[in-house]
Amino acid sequence: MxxxxxxxxxxxxxxxxxxxxxxxxxxxxxxxxxxxxxxxxxxxxxxxxxxxxxxxxxxxxxxxxxxxxxxxxxxxxxxxxxxxxxxxxxxxxCRSLNDICKTLNTELTERFDVDQVQVVMCHRLTTDGDMWLYCDTNTLQTHFPAAMRDARNECGEFTEQTRHLLFADTDIQSLAVGALTKDDKGVGVIALGSKDAKHFRSGTDTLFLGHLAMVVSQLLLTL
Structure with a gap:
């Protein structure tokens, strides 16, 4: 037992x-x-x-x-x-590209925790007094292939050369880049810059940035 x-x-x-x-x-x-x-x-x-x-x-x-x-x-x-x-x-x-650039700079830096803003175009040359930056298509495609070829918005630190292209000798450390298109082709970008390297991380949601880029892209059709 x-x-x-x-x-x-x-x-x-x-x-x-x-x-x-x-x-x-x-x-x-x-x-x-x-x-x-x-x-x-x-x-x-x-x-x-x-x-x-x-x-x-x-x-x-x-x-x-x-x-x-x-x-x-x-x-x-x-x-x-x-x-x-x-x-x-x-x-x-806004009634001109300069008006758009001025509005973006003022509103984004005052309301959206952004240190600097740059609009870059490859189909609009600049003259004295213009507020956007002109770059040829090849240069933009080299630095922003996702935005120019796939109309994809992205965030991250990017390279020092890319940050320098947009913001010269400033201490911008991270970027959020929105794709500008016209007739379904990439014609430029809206670049938001932050002095904080972790502010715009690669995993940052780009929903609002994408919406803003689409609005500006539509306005470009009327200018």
Whole structure:
């Protein structure tokens, strides 16, 4: 008889499996909870109920933190949307490319946490007083192949040569680049510059930038 009992020895896995299959076990044996103790981080022993309460409080705190992050992102997006709406309305009132460049510079640096703005075109030469930068098509395709060939907006640090092309000797460290198109062809970019190398990261969402670039691209058709 003893040999038979030994052959059916209960392991920890058996206990774990049983408790998983009977989650109400401790409800039927409440006194047992008072006798079970777990080691706390402080070194003191606490009851299983106290440990469960700690876990629940931790999970509740984590959920509140996640909710607060979601709320922060939502509030930030709402503010961004309203600022973009204001910018678009001001752009619609522009009657020249210089007006567009001036509006972009003023609004983006004042409302969008951008240090510098540069509009670069390959199909519009500049004269004295013009606010955009002219570059030939090959140069733009070399520095911004995604924007010029695929009309794709992107963010990142880019190379020092690219940053210098746009912002000369300034201390711009990261860029957000929006593709400007005309007749389905790349004709330039809107470049937003930040002195913070991590401000425009490669994984930064470009939804709002893309919308802005599309609006400016449509305005180019009327100029």
């Amino acid at each position: 003893t040999e038979m009992l030994e052959s059916f020895e209960i392991t920890e896995n058996d206990v774990v499996r049983y408790l998983k299959q009977h989650p109400g076990f401790f409800e039927d044996h409440p006194n047992l909870l008072k006798k079970l103790h777990l080691r706390h981080d402080s070194g003191e022993a606490i009851s299983l109920i106290e440990r469960q309460n700690q876990i629940l409080r931790k999970e509740n705190t984590d959920l509140i933190d996640r909710l607060n992050r979601f709320i922060h992102v939502a509030q930030r997006n709402d503010k961004l949307f309203l600022n973009l709406q204001t910018l678009v309305l001001k752009l619609l009132a």
